[in-house]
Amino acid sequence: MSRKPLILQSLAVAALAVLGLTAHASGAGPHWGYHGSHGAPAQWAELDPEFETCAKGTRQSPIDIRSTVKSNLPDLYFQYTPVAPTIVNNGHTVQVNVPRGQSVSIGDKTYELLQFHFHTPSEETVNGKHAAMVGHFVHKNVAGQLGVVGVLMQPGPMPKNEAYAPIFDHLPRPGERITVDDLELNLAALLPTDRGYYTFEGSLTTPPCSESVNWIILKKPVALGTDQIKAFRRLFNANARPVQPTNGRVIKESM
Numbered sequence: 001m002s003r004k005p006l007i008l009q010s011l012a013v014a015a016l017a018v019l020g021l022t023a024h025a026s027g028a029g030p031h032w033g034y035h036g037s038h039g040a041p042a043q044w045a046e047l048d049p050e051f052e053t054c055a056k057g058t059r060q061s062p063i064d065i066r067s068t069v070k071s072n073l074p075d076l077y078f079q080y081t082p083v084a085p086t087i088v089n090n091g092h093t094v095q096v097n098v099p100r101g102q103s104v105s106i107g108d109k110t111y112e113l114l115q116f117h118f119h120t121p122s123e124e125t126v127n128g129k130h131a132a133m134v135g136h137f138v139h140k141n142v143a144g145q146l147g148v149v150g151v152l153m154q155p156g157p158m159p160k161n162e163a164y165a166p167i168f169d170h171l172p173r174p175g176e177r178i179t180v181d182d183l184e185l186n187l188a189a190l191l192p193t194d195r196g197y198y199t200f201e202g203s204l205t206t207p208p209c210s211e212s213v214n215w216i217i218l219k220k221p222v223a224l225g226t227d228q229i230k231a232f233r234r235l236f237n238a239n240a241r242p243v244q245p246t247n248g249r250v251i252k253e254s255m
Ligand SMILES: [Zn+2]
Pocket: 117, 118, 119, 136, 205
């Protein structure tokens, strides 16, 4: 099977990159990022009135996961199948867009997978500790509510995680959009086999920091190859928002 990378470079995105601006899903907006004295997380709310929730919100993400309440939570049912993805570098992260039809069910709610993307180190911490990376699998249900499944990632003994290789072998540069002919990504293989999880209410971890996101963090990390983590860090040295106050939110943990 030939695995010929087909690189489609959007002219609009490339032009914005040249101007030093950023492009994200909702189009070009104010410059925000993770470093420096302007546009770093502490200033996000000042960049645009639409970002005020980043400072004023009371249920912001990420958070430090500790003092959990063990609960009888519904199992997670992932209806994930192999897909042909499109991999995009949007200037903030590498995002993998997937065709429709992939979903996760939690109790009586079903959320459809829109995309997943990565942060390093992990944004959420467990008892104060970051994982090397995290994958955020962003889903939406028919009511428009977001459900994000977090997959923590740690360096493992194998040189590479084969399930993630289609992505980490083709990491796009800023502004690039990559589709690979004949490439199948087995979505189910991206998840740990143990599906125990933490769950709590939170927000988007990037501007506009919108709240009412249902967060589900899988307890068991997946192992990545150290070279895979290095390859991502060559593009994004650090792209994690600091942890936010929990403000009394209950963190439930499956038994
Ligand atoms: Zn994220």
